[in-house]
Structures are given as structure tokens and as C-alpha cells.
Amino acid sequence: QQQVKQSPQSLIVQKGGIPIINCAYENTAFDYFPWYQQFPGKGPALLIAIRPDVSEKKEGRFTISFNKSAKQFSLHIMDSQPGDSATYFCAASWGSSNTGKLIFGQGTTLQVKP
Amino acid sequence: GAGVSQSPSNKVTEKGKDVELRCDPISGHTALYWYRQRLGQGLEFLIYFQGNSAPDKSGLPSDRFSAERTGESVSTLTIQRTQQEDSAVYLCASSLVGGNSGNTIYFGEGSWLTVV
Numbered sequence: 001q002q003q004v005k006q007s008p009q010s011l012i013v014q015k016g017g018i019p020i021i022n023c024a025y026e027n028t029a030f031d032y033f034p035w036y037q038q039f040p041g042k043g044p045a046l047l048i049a050i051r052p053d054v055s056e057k058k059e060g061r062f063t064i065s066f067n068k069s070a071k072q073f074s075l076h077i078m079d080s081q082p083g084d085s086a087t088y089f090c091a092a093s094w095g096s097s098n099t100g101k102l103i104f105g106q107g108t109t110l111q112v113k114p
Numbered sequence: 115g116a117g118v119s120q121s122p123s124n125k126v127t128e129k130g131k132d133v134e135l136r137c138d139p140i141s142g143h144t145a146l147y148w149y150r151q152r153l154g155q156g157l158e159f160l161i162y163f164q165g166n167s168a169p170d171k172s173g174l175p176s177d178r179f180s181a182e183r184t185g186e187s188v189s190t191l192t193i194q195r196t197q198q199e200d201s202a203v204y205l206c207a208s209s210l211v212g213g214n215s216g217n218t219i220y221f222g223e224g225s226w227l228t229v230v
Contacts, residue, residue: 006156031216032216034218036221041223042223043118043205043207043221043222043223043224044157044205044221045220045221046218046219046220049216049218051216089156089157093216100145100162100209100211100212100216100217100219101147101159101162101170101173102157102159102219103159104149104156104157104158105156106155106156107154107155107156
């Protein structure tokens with residue numbers, strides 16, 4: 001129940017394309033859903049995050065879509081660039097009774113071809 | 115420091131040896147986490163420290179794994195009698211406070227452990 005399932009495992013798009021990465025969860029106690037971006041040899045870095053009280057959040061070229069009833073959320077990267085090539089992780093966390101620790105998906109390796 | 119600092123960045127050890135991995139969190143961050151990342155996989159939670167509270171050890175995979183933190187400073191993750199399946203990147207992270215969702219968690223670059 002504490003799992004977060006992420007797909008696809010890998011994704012290749014052309015420059016300017018819109019890659020979409022999907023995540024699904026079961027635990028309805030989750031109330032915070034961040035996306036992390038990780039470049040080779042580096043630690044993950046927070047990209048964008050959403051709470052379940054909104055259905056969409058945009059930051060620059062990155063958008064999270066959230067479907068509370070379906071218990072799914074997704075990351076869209078508009079006008080993707082070769083510099084966006086990285087591994088993306090969705091994650092989830094839950095409220096004050098928890099430590100704030102994140103439960104991560106398995107990751108999606110994105111390649112944006114020039 | 116400016117970010118979460120981890121050492122060593124790379125460690126090769128022989129099966130059966132003990133290893134210690136060090137983490138220096140962002141100054142002023144009271145919450146500290148350890149995660150493990152196996153090749154091509156997601157991050158597995160290992161342990162969490164918050165100030166002087168009892169740590170959350172629920173993610174430690176066996177009694178060969180232990181961690182300490184002195185106050186709100188440096189933490190050490192120790193793996194005793196290392197096994198080949200312990201080969202992974204060990205990531206340390208910190209946040210300003212813990213105990214709630216929504217606090218941004220900042221990761222270090224990890225310690226790459228290879229057990230041969």
C-alpha cells in the first residue's frame with residue numbers, strides 16, 4: 001500500500017516533444033507528491049511538487065497533472081530539450097504522523113534527442 | 115555547507131569487511147535521511163533522524179546496518195560484514211524540519227559502494 005508505481009521505465013523523444021511520465025499510488029493518506037530529477041553521478045533534486053487539493057501545477061516547462069479519484073499523477077515536459085535528459089522519479093509522502101520520508105517510484109530514464 | 119556533503123564518494127570493499135559512510139547535512143537542517151539506490155532502481159528509505167527524537171529505523175534491511183547522528187550534525191551509516199547485495203549508492207538527505215510532508219528534502223551526491 002505504500003508503493004508508488006511509475007511508468008514507463010524509459011522514454012526517448014525528439015527535441016520539442018512532450019514526454020509524459022505516469023505514477024499511481026494506493027495509499028489515500030498520501031498528501032504530497034514531488035517529482036525529482038537526477039543526472040548521472042548526482043543526487044536527485046526537487047523539480048516540482050503538488051498537493052491533492054489541486055489538479056494541475058505548472059512551473060516553467062514542467063507540469064504535474066493530478067487525478068485524485070484515479071490515484072494517479074503525471075509529469076509533462078513541454079518543449080523538451082536535450083538538457084532535460086535525466087532520470088525522473090515520482091514520490092509521495094504523508095502527513096504529520098509520518099516522518100516526512102518520501103516513497104519513490106522506480107524511475108524513468110528520459111532521453112531527448114537533438 | 116552549501117549542500118549535503120557525503121564521503122567517501124566511492125568505496126570498494128571486500129566482502130565481509132565493515133564500511134562507514136559519512137553525511138554532513140545542510141547547516142540548520144534538523145531532519146536527516148538515508149536512502150539506498152540500487153543500479154537502475156528507485157530510492158529505498160533506510161533511516162530518519164529528527165533532532166534528539168528516536169530515529170525511525172523502519173527501512174534498515176538487516177541488523178548489519180546501523181546509523182548514528184550526533185545532535186543535528188553529522189551522521190554515519192555503518193554496514194557490517196558487507197555482502198555483494200549491499201553494492202549500491204547510499205544517498206543522504208536533509209530537510210529544514212521533519213515530521214510532516216511537504217518539507218523539501220535535499221539530497222547529497224551519494225556514496226557509491228561496491229562490494230567485491
